[in-house]
Amino acid sequence: MLKEITVVGAILIENGKILCAQRGEGKSLAYLWEFPGGKIESGESSQEALIRELQEELLIEVDVQPDVFEQTSYQYDFGLVQLTTFICFLKKGTPQLTEHIAAEWLEPKELNQLEWAPADIPTVEKLMEMGIVE
Numbered sequence: 001m002l003k004e005i006t007v008v009g010a011i012l013i014e015n016g017k018i019l020c021a022q023r024g025e026g027k028s029l030a031y032l033w034e035f036p037g038g039k040i041e042s043g044e045s046s047q048e049a050l051i052r053e054l055q056e057e058l059l060i061e062v063d064v065q066p067d068v069f070e071q072t073s074y075q076y077d078f079g080l081v082q083l084t085t086f087i088c089f090l091k092k093g094t095p096q097l098t099e100h101i102a103a104e105w106l107e108p109k110e111l112n113q114l115e116w117a118p119a120d121i122p123t124v125e126k127l128m129e130m131g132i133v134e
């Protein structure tokens with residue numbers, strides 16, 4: 001059966017850099033880099049899901065921009081991930097890793113230094129083409 005997984009990812013911007021987070025061992029897509037976020041729960045908007053996920057994963061409060069940055073679907077062996085990314089800004093706190101094993105703040109042009117989850121490539125390419133984020 002085709003399993004659809006609806007996921008939101010945050011392009012968290014601070015001082016022209018983007019927060020990139022590395023997935024841990026024992027998970028799907030282990031050690032690949034991603035945008036912090038996760039699955040939308042029933043009854044939640046995309047923005048609400050991102051606010052909740054970033055609170056849980058990084059212990060921060062964020063503002064989520066209303067417009068979608070990029071939307072893609074990627075068929076993994078475990079299911080079809082529909083990933084929607086949004087630009088976010090830090091409102092309160094400093095990111096602390098509670099789930100990821102590493103994080104890096106990178107400029108858009110540096111994003112290809114990391115090995116990203118396949119579903120993230122369109123967002124990464126769009127950010128790299130923009131060159132500057134603020």
Ligand SMILES: Nc1nc2c([nH]c(=O)n2[C@H]2C[C@H](O)[C@@H](COP(=O)(O)OP(=O)(O)OP(=O)(O)O)O2)c(=O)[nH]1
Binds near residue numbers: 008009027118119
């Ligand atoms: N948060 C996030 N997930 C992503 C990205 N790209 C991508 O393919 N994914 C996938 C990984 C997971 O299969 C799913 C998000 O699930 P999740 O973050 O809520 O849950 P999880 O890490 O516990 O995942 P899992 O072990 O249950 O698969 O979407 C991304 O940029 N951010």
